[in-house]
Amino acid sequence: MIDQNPKRSEEPIWWGLFGAGGTWFxxxxxxTILVLGxxxxxxxISHDAxxxxxxxxxxxxxxxGLFVFLTLALPMWHAMHRIHHGMHDLKFHPGIMGKIACYGFATFISLLTIIFIFMI
Structure with a gap:
């Protein structure tokens, strides 16, 4: 039987950021490494450029600013989502605190990137 009132999940948001970060990276x-490195x-490429x-x-x-933000924030979301699910794969289940720590750190880096862009 199909559940007519399924429980809503925020997981599609995290998977979307995970996919976007992996694709960007x-x-x-x-x-970027080719050009700058x-x-x-x-x-x-001339030094004046x-x-x-x-x-x-x-x-x-x-x-x-959007390029700098996406270059720093999206791979961070990808990495934190991978770490969060990697902990489960290793049979270490941190619960809600692990989710808050991983996604909170990605949020912190994203906000820090925005602050630094505006400080330039």
């Missing part, structure tokens, strides 16, 4: 982070130091003023202007623009 898999697709955007390698490009390989092309810029090797001189393929990544000067402090240009990077600060980008980070404080709407699209730049």
């Amino acid at each position: 898999a697709m955007i982070t390698p490009i 390989i092309l810029a130091p090797s001189g393929i 990544l000067s402090y003023e240009r990077v600060a202007d980008f980070a404080t623009s709407l699209i730049g």
Whole structure:
């Protein structure tokens, strides 16, 4: 028999953030590492293109701030969701406190990112 009044769960929210974080980390982070970690130091991209003023202007623009926020926040949500479920896989069930700790830390990093973006 189908339950006509199923219990609502917040799990789709966490899985959505988990999926978005994993996708962002898999697709955007390698490009960012390529540009900032390989092309810029090797001189393929000019040093003027990544000067402090240009990077600060980008980070404080709407699209730049959104990029910085998503680059830091989404992988953190992915990691914290993986840790939360990894604890269950290891037969360590922290209950609601584990959920609060994991998702609270991801929220803290997300809020800290927003604060730092506005402080630039």
